[in-house]
Amino acid sequence: MKLLITGGAGFIGSHVVRLFVTKYPEYQIYNLDKLTYAGNLANLSDIEHAPNYTFIKGDITDAKFIDDMFAELAFDGVIHLAAESHVDRSITDPMSFVMTNVVGTVNLLNAAKNTWAAGASGFDGKRFYHVSTDEVYGSLHNPDEFFTEETAYDPQSPYSASKAASDHFVRAYGNTYKLPVVLSNCSNNYGPNHFPEKLIPLMIHNIQTNKPLPVYGKGENVRDWLFVVDHARAIDAVFHNGRLGETYNIGGFNEWKNIDLVHLLCEIMDRKLGRPKGTSAQLITYVTDRAGHDLRYAIDAHKIMNELGWQPSLQFEQGLEKTVDWFLENQEWLDNVTSGNYQKYYESMYANR
Ligand code: NAD
Numbered sequence: 001m002k003l004l005i006t007g008g009a010g011f012i013g014s015h016v017v018r019l020f021v022t023k024y025p026e027y028q029i030y031n032l033d034k035l036t037y038a039g040n041l042a043n044l045s046d047i048e049h050a051p052n053y054t055f056i057k058g059d060i061t062d063a064k065f066i067d068d069m070f071a072e073l074a075f076d077g078v079i080h081l082a083a084e085s086h087v088d089r090s091i092t093d094p095m096s097f098v099m100t101n102v103v104g105t106v107n108l109l110n111a112a113k114n115t116w117a118a119g120a121s122g123f124d125g126k127r128f129y130h131v132s133t134d135e136v137y138g139s140l141h142n143p144d145e146f147f148t149e150e151t152a153y154d155p156q157s158p159y160s161a162s163k164a165a166s167d168h169f170v171r172a173y174g175n176t177y178k179l180p181v182v183l184s185n186c187s188n189n190y191g192p193n194h195f196p197e198k199l200i201p202l203m204i205h206n207i208q209t210n211k212p213l214p215v216y217g218k219g220e221n222v223r224d225w226l227f228v229v230d231h232a233r234a235i236d237a238v239f240h241n242g243r244l245g246e247t248y249n250i251g252g253f254n255e256w257k258n259i260d261l262v263h264l265l266c267e268i269m270d271r272k273l274g275r276p277k278g279t280s281a282q283l284i285t286y287v288t289d290r291a292g293h294d295l296r297y298a299i300d301a302h303k304i305m306n307e308l309g310w311q312p313s314l315q316f317e318q319g320l321e322k323t324v325d326w327f328l329e330n331q332e333w334l335d336n337v338t339s340g341n342y343q344k345y346y347e348s349m350y351a352n353r
């Protein structure tokens with residue numbers, strides 16, 4: 001099995017690459033990543049010399065590069081995670097989301113379709129797996145409602161609109177060309193290697209450095225949090241056993257209001273840093289709400305649980321403790337991603353290749 005994983009230097013992708021490289025030594029794993037601000041190879045330093053692992057620096061918006069790579073390497077499968085992923089950035093720069101998330105995905109679909117169709121066994125044994133988000137379903141307002149695989153798409157941000165468009169293209173290629181596709185839509189992830197522009201790592205970093213904790217609006221928005229390693233395990237299950245043409249929703253049945261989550265993080269951090277109870281919570285600062293801020297996301301994950309036997313392995317409090325410990329023990333990682341040092345380092349490393 002020659003498997004292409006895109007976006008493997010990013011937050012979730014690095015956990016997926018690590019899981020596949022270590023669990024399937026008989027597979028050849030190719031990690032294709034542009035190494036944007038959000039991706040760095042320090043996330044994979046523990047497996048970079050594994051004999052079944054190869055890193056390829058490249059941009060999925062470059063159709064010729066993608067076609068040439070598929071022609072040369074003849075992948076059997078694709079797990080596609082590369083994306084622009086931060087809602088706030090999509091509000092200030094929507095076009096880069098259209099380019100990577102929509103155009104980049106279509107480039108990969110075309111390359112897979114054309115090289116697989118031209119091969120001796122056609123689409124037999126091939127699989128294109130598209131990793132997506134629950135944000136494509138829009139915002140829930142009724143507390144009894146959950147996103148199921150049948151929920152109509154209703155994306156509200158440029159990020160979720162670009163992911164929704166990419167999901168539609170993947171399904172359209174499945175329908176029109178019979179490309180063997182499978183998709184999953186996951187809730188908010190957290191854990192080690194999370195880029196510190198997203199809520200949980202940003203709060204950990206700001207608590208540690210005594211900076212204000214910016215809570216958007218009234219902090220009443222709700223997210224359903226899943227430990228990133230559990231998402232990687234779900235991706236393993238869907239890639240190997242998910243039915244072709246199907247979509248699987250992935251989530252932890254773990255809903256938290258932002259403000260409650262920030263208070264919980266403050267309590268954990270006070271304890272870890274030996275500060276008197278209540279110290280970090282004084283840093284909480286309510287700021288102007290995000291434009292078009294989705295109120296609530298909540299996943300109904302029964303399909304993947306019942307069909308593929310997947311379930312989350314960690315309780316939220318355990319996962320959060322592990323995450324806080326990781327950030328406190330990996331100060332150098334945090335300094336290097338926030339300063340842009342990793343990006344400069346890897347850019348210069350690949351500049352002359
Ligand atoms: P991330 O931003 O941490 O990582 C994205 C990776 O893609 C980075 O390594 C980046 O360098 C790479 N990349 C970006 N543009 C590229 C391009 N043009 N060509 C090649 N590589 C490029 O994102 P993440 O949080 O790890 O999310 C990964 C995937 O999972 C995304 O598709 C996202 O939509 C989806 N997802 C994320 C979450 C979440 O909570 N973070 C939840 C559900 C689904």
Ligand code: TYD
Nearest residue numbers: 087188197198199200214215216221223258
């Ligand atoms: P985020 O981690 O950006 O994920 P997403 O928007 O994809 O769900 O944000 C999670 C929630 O936290 C979301 O409701 C926005 C809110 N938020 C803040 O209140 N303050 C912040 O500084 C950030 C980054 C997010």
